Amino acid sequence: MTGIGPVEPYHPDEADGPHQDTPSDLLWSKSSRAGTRWAALPRTRRRLVQALIIAAAATGTVLTLRPTPATHAAPDLSPWPATVTTLRYKGRGTTPASYRFEVDVARGSPVTVHQVGAGLPELGATTTPQLPLTVRAGTPRLITVRISVYKCAALPPALDLPHLDLLLSNRTAQQQQSFLFGGTYPHDLWTDLRTTCFPNPASTAPTSPDQDTPRDLTRR
Numbered sequence: 001m002t003g004i005g006p007v008e009p010y011h012p013d014e015a016d017g018p019h020q021d022t023p024s025d026l027l028w029s030k031s032s033r034a035g036t037r038w039a040a041l042p043r044t045r046r047r048l049v050q051a052l053i054i055a056a057a058a059t060g061t062v063l064t065l066r067p068t069p070a071t072h073a074a075p076d077l078s079p080w081p082a083t084v085t086t087l088r089y090k091g092r093g094t095t096p097a098s099y100r101f102e103v104d105v106a107r108g109s110p111v112t113v114h115q116v117g118a119g120l121p122e123l124g125a126t127t128t129p130q131l132p133l134t135v136r137a138g139t140p141r142l143i144t145v146r147i148s149v150y151k152c153a154a155l156p157p158a159l160d161l162p163h164l165d166l167l168l169s170n171r172t173a174q175q176q177q178s179f180l181f182g183g184t185y186p187h188d189l190w191t192d193l194r195t196t197c198f199p200n201p202a203s204t205a206p207t208s209p210d211q212d213t214p215r216d217l218t219r220r
Contacts, residue, residue: 078108081168082177084137085111089185093144097192099185101164103133104140109171111135116145117165119178122155124148125164147189152197159190 084107090100105111112134118125127133128144135141145164149155163180 078170078172080173080175081111081170082175084108085135085166085168085177087164087166087179089181089183090142091184092188093146095144095146097148098128098144098146099188100142100144102140102142103135105135105137107137110137111168111170113143113166113168114174115165115167116143118145118147119163119165120155122149122151124150147192149193149196155193155197159186159193162186162189 084105086102086104086106088102088104090102092098093100103111103113112132114132116125116127116131124147126146126148128146133141133143161180161182162185163178165176165178168175168177
């Protein structure tokens with residue numbers, strides 16, 4: 001059974017005439033009885049009901065027209081390139097004065113290596129493959145750095161912590177990062193520098209104090 005409002009009793013055998021219904025709170029119906037009941041309501045109650053209907057309609061209109069809150073894009077949480085990039089020494093290269101390094105990105109967006117410096121103004125560096133080089137997280141790349149000498153006379157007496165300067169970038173920032181090395185790389189680099197600039201072990205002076213052009217390191 002479907003319908004709106006309470007079920008009304010039916011008394012076909014009553015001799016006293018039609019049954020008088022008790023007024024109800026029904027406000028809308030498609031039957032003709034609703035109009036009769038509405039007219040029977042006191043004037044003050046009809047005004048109150050009308051005011052409530054108008055207020056409810058106005059509230060619904062405001063809610064319908066209210067703009068949907070704009071969704072803000074999630075902030076970019078990618079780490080800075082220097083915090084996720086590691087440079088590991090992997091040994092000598094296949095050519096003289098060349099050294100292999102592994103560039104590893106731990107997480108985040110890909111990191112691009114734009115420049116590699118030898119760490120000292122007296123030294124120059126070239127790389128294979130050529131830069132820029134993009135490294136994705138979880139996919140390390142090998143680069144070979146070839147070191148050349150500009151002025152032997154300006155070299156320090158020893159290389160305790162040689163370093164490489166890398167210019168790195170990802171979608172968050174661009175940074176200059178220095179990577180210090182201990183152990184095998186300082187030994188290999190200083191061996192080549194000493195062979196090139198100080199061939200006589202008894203002499204502490206370089207053989208070419210005024211040399212301004214890059215000089216390749218050689219191994220003996």
